[in-house]
Amino acid sequence: MDISIEGVSKTFGETTALESVDLRVPSGRLVTLLGASGCGKTTLLRIVAGFETADTGSVRFGERDLAKVPVWKRRIGFVFQSYALWPHMTVAENVAYGLRLRKLPKEEVAAKVAAGLAMVGLTGREQRRPGQLSGGQQQRVALARALALEPDVLLMDEPLSNLDAKLRVEMRREIRRxxxxxxxxxxxxxxxxxxxxxxxxxxxVMNGGRIEQIGAPEDIYDRPETTFVASFVGTVTLLKGKVTGDGGLALGGGATVNLGRPAGAPGAVVNVALRPEDLRLVDEHAQLTGTVVRSSFQGSSRESVAELPGGEQVAFEHRGPLTTGATVGLVADRFTVVERDTGLA
Structure with missing residues (x-):
């Protein structure tokens, strides 16, 4: 079941939460709405679910226009940030809750509950109550409850934000599986x-009630279309300057860096994105030269920041320690010209 969102806008008083949002979610795919607090991502999800009504625009599941379809008829499963489990019910009773509201036969309810708990790895915990489970197990129950209804669409609102870092990684992989x-x-x-x-x-990627870019994860990371996307997704250095005729970039303060290849037409003002992993230390033939201002141990590598002659700071990865104040030379194995300047995250 594909989802089509066309021209959806929403305001709350004088605040614009969404501004003419268009999005298509292909059938069988997982699409993430990524953005900072207040960007409109949860409002858009709630409009898809039917918890909120759009001021303008439409939402369709397949060919079905949902404008007048209430939440309980949209065939959705919704996983909340807060789990929303009934504390006085057992695990099995929580998963069965929506099925019993549909007045399904007891045997069918029992079979669907068993299948749902097996899918999330909670077989054997049917008689426990939410208070006897870990946060990750409670989220698995919430997921099983949503899937037991056999929905056409699964909607998840920050479902892992209450978990610790290690458990978040485990649970996101489970959700994807x-x-x-x-x-x-x-x-x-x-x-x-x-x-x-x-x-x-x-x-x-959402910003200020709009979608700045949509694409595969690799495209979002490697080929950001706006400065906001580049700065929000991962660590990046954005250098703004004028392209010179010899493959360089003239920065503020009179400094010029040699990128080794053209970043655009001579005279054009561009934004160049550099990821830390795309920069390496060299002893000679450096494209960028700077002074180390800070360095930190990251486990598998170190990340340092060097200040260029024009005052810009660039982050890079390396092995072995570097002393603050040391002069370093860097080569960019890759850089990306970002077409649109929409500000920084």
Whole structure:
């Protein structure tokens, strides 16, 4: 079941939450709405679910226009940030809740509950109550409850934000596994860039009530179309300058860096994005030269920041320690020209 969102806008008083948003979620794919708090991602999800009504625009599941379809008839599964489990009910009773509201036969309810709990790895915990479970297990129950209804669409609103870092990684992989095994169309809201890049078929980066870019995770990271996307997704250095005729970039303060290849037509003002992993230390033939202003240990590597002659600071990865104040030479194995300047995250 594909989802089509066309021209959706929403205001709350004088605040514009969404501004003419267009988005298509292909059938069987997981699309993540990624952005900072207040960007409109949860409002858009709630409009898809039917919890909010758009001021303008339309939402369709397949060919079905949902304008007058209430929440309970949209055939959605919704996983909330807060789990929303009934504390006085057992695990099995929580998963069965929506099925019993549909007045299904007891045998069918029991079979669907068993299948749902097996899918999320909670077989054997049917009689426990939410208070006897870990946060990750509670989220698995919430996921099983949503999937037990056999929805056409699965919607998830920051479902892992209450978990610790290690458990978040485990659960996001579980969610991706389950989504792929069931083939359900899913929309996932998060502010976590790593989460979005790992589990998504497509990522829609939102800013100020609009979608700045939508694409595969690799495209969002490697080929950002706007300065906001470049700065929001991962660590990046953005250098703004005028292209010179010899493959250089004239920066502010009179400094020029040699990028080794053209970043655009001579005289053009461009934004160049450099990722830390695309820069390496060299002893000679440096494209950029700077002074180390800070350095930190990252586990598998170190990340340092060098200040260029024009005052710009660039982050790069390396092995072995560097002393603050040391002069370093860098070569960019790759850089990306960012077409649109929409500000920084």
């Amino acid at each position: 389950i989504q792929q095994e069931t083939g359900i169309t899913a929309v996932y809201v998060t502010h976590d860039q790593d989460e979005a890049l790992e589990i998504s078929d497509l990522v829609a």
